[in-house]
Amino acid sequence: MKSLWHKSLILSLITIFCLASILPLNRAEAAQDPLNIEADAAILVEAKTGKILYQKNIDAVLGIASMTKMMTEYLLLEAIKEKRVQWDQEYTVSDYVYKISQNRDLSNVPLRKDGKYTVRELYEAMAIYSANAATVAIAEVVAGSEENFVKMMNEKARELGLKDYKFVNATGLNNRDLQGLHPKGSDENAENVMSARAVATLAYHLLNEYPEILKTTSIPKKTFREGTDDEIKMDNWNWMLPGLVYSYEGVDGIKTGYTEFAGYCFTGTAERNGIRFITVVMNAKTDGQATYKARFEETRKLLDYGFSNYSMKELYPAGYQIKGKSTLPVTKGKEKSVQIETKEPLSVVVKNGQEKTWEPVYVIDKKKLTKEGELTAPVKKGEKVGYMTVKYKGEDDYGYLTPEGEKAVQVDLVASKDVEKANWFVLTIRGIGGLFSDVWMSVVKTVKGWF
Numbered sequence: 001m002k003s004l005w006h007k008s009l010i011l012s013l014i015t016i017f018c019l020a021s022i023l024p025l026n027r028a029e030a031a032q033d034p035l036n037i038e039a040d041a042a043i044l045v046e047a048k049t050g051k052i053l054y055q056k057n058i059d060a061v062l063g064i065a066s067m068t069k070m071m072t073e074y075l076l077l078e079a080i081k082e083k084r085v086q087w088d089q090e091y092t093v094s095d096y097v098y099k100i101s102q103n104r105d106l107s108n109v110p111l112r113k114d115g116k117y118t119v120r121e122l123y124e125a126m127a128i129y130s131a132n133a134a135t136v137a138i139a140e141v142v143a144g145s146e147e148n149f150v151k152m153m154n155e156k157a158r159e160l161g162l163k164d165y166k167f168v169n170a171t172g173l174n175n176r177d178l179q180g181l182h183p184k185g186s187d188e189n190a191e192n193v194m195s196a197r198a199v200a201t202l203a204y205h206l207l208n209e210y211p212e213i214l215k216t217t218s219i220p221k222k223t224f225r226e227g228t229d230d231e232i233k234m235d236n237w238n239w240m241l242p243g244l245v246y247s248y249e250g251v252d253g254i255k256t257g258y259t260e261f262a263g264y265c266f267t268g269t270a271e272r273n274g275i276r277f278i279t280v281v282m283n284a285k286t287d288g289q290a291t292y293k294a295r296f297e298e299t300r301k302l303l304d305y306g307f308s309n310y311s312m313k314e315l316y317p318a319g320y321q322i323k324g325k326s327t328l329p330v331t332k333g334k335e336k337s338v339q340i341e342t343k344e345p346l347s348v349v350v351k352n353g354q355e356k357t358w359e360p361v362y363v364i365d366k367k368k369l370t371k372e373g374e375l376t377a378p379v380k381k382g383e384k385v386g387y388m389t390v391k392y393k394g395e396d397d398y399g400y401l402t403p404e405g406e407k408a409v410q411v412d413l414v415a416s417k418d419v420e421k422a423n424w425f426v427l428t429i430r431g432i433g434g435l436f437s438d439v440w441m442s443v444v445k446t447v448k449g450w451f
Contacts, residue, residue, distance in 0.1 A: 035301050038294065040283040041196035044302045046310070046349040047269060047276035050204045050405030052398035053310060054302065058196040061164045062282045063262025066130045067255050068172030068192045070202050070267065071153050072138060076123060077210040079142050087120045091137050096181050101133030106177060108133050109224045109232050125224055127216045129234035130256065132171045139170040146170050147183040160205050161402060164195035174259055191261050196280045201401045203254055203267050203278050217253035220244055239296055240268060246296040248303060256295065266295035270303050275349065277306045309352055315390065316346045322360055328385065331370060333377030333419040342388050343412040357394040362413060363387050379419040386413040
């Protein structure tokens with residue numbers, strides 16, 4: 001009996017030890033992912049500044065499938081802006097594009113071999129219906145060939161400061177789906193890859209530089225070549241658009257994606273009450289299984305979290321001054337100092353109840369100051385002398401997608417009034433006074449030395 005009692009005691013202690021070891025780990029895992037996002041990677045970003053509000057595995061390099069088309073859209077819109085391409089410009093279908101367009105196992109609008117299509121038609125087919133042949137056609141319009149276009153994609157990614165990416169085609173398909181016609185220099189089974197951070201950064205640039213894209217990505221349904229023998233209904237694959245299956249208020253973009261390699265992916269965006277978010281989910285799942293709806297369910301979690309917990313708030317009004325730090329000395333002026341203040345209000349995306357975790361910080365332009373740290377008169381009212389930004393003092397600070405976004409969280413510091421230059425007489429008297437002051441101090445020091 002005694003032996004049995006000892007064995008029971010030992011087993012109980014082992015059980016308690018194991019539970020003590022496991023439970024903290026589970027709590028730690030829960031703390032790391034409070035939203036329980038079922039995806040290989042996910043990110044939530046405030047769209048104006050690129051402030052990261054939630055992240056999960058965002059630097060893992062994964063398949064992106066048709067989210068690739070955001071880069072194709074970016075390069076097309078850039079070419080339109082620079083007038084290298086026109087919306088009404090006509091494209092004559094190449095043999096390659098014709099062959100791909102006839103594959104209805106892929107997302108496509110069938111194109112005629114002898115047909116001509118405007119750039120706008122092709123763009124809408126790509127942005128709404130994720131039409132792959134239309135995407136290759138755009139690549140040919142912009143760069144002459146998909147091979148040249150892929151080089152542009154990778155170069156633009158570097159220019160935008162993206163990391164962890166590789167583009168091998170314009171569509172996001174696996175190269176084997178291109179029927180042996182994939183761009184040279186890439187493996188026949190290669191596929192485009194990026195990290196969630198890089199995808200979100202691309203979406204950030206696309207939305208902020210070409211916001212007009214939302215006019216197209218928000219269209220739930222459209223007919224390609226309406227009124228002709230070639231018309232085909234295009235249903236947007238983004239089923240979170242208002243009126244569609246997984247409708248979510250405020251959603252108006254951007255791009256879904258799926259391949260066997262990438263799984264179900266989605267880069268979404270939604271705006272409500274003056275704040276817009278960007279979301280990315282990669283290889284989303286439902287109860288551990290890859291499903292079509294998973295990418296929308298996980299995106300909903302991210303957007304619910306964003307809209308429920310964050311808002312854009314004006315923390316500091318125009319004319320704000322940090323107590324005890326809002327005066328700069330002025331040399332050669334009628335006044336010896338000038339007050340400085342913010343030119344405009346400063347707004348920040350703030351988590352509920354965390355307004356006090358932000359602290360204002362002055363950054364004075366050293367080029368404006370003398371070696372002694374003074375402004376030189378004359379100083380004009382409203383003259384910029386630096387900027388004010390804010391520093392987050394909380395624990396869950398994930399930073400920003402880009403340095404440019406971080407710079408958006410700042411406002412100019414300006415002089416609050418004019419400081420005219422003093423006339424020669426005043427400057428002379430000050431100089432004489434300074435001289436006598438120096439002489440007097442020397443005498444005092446010498447006298448002190450006598451004693």
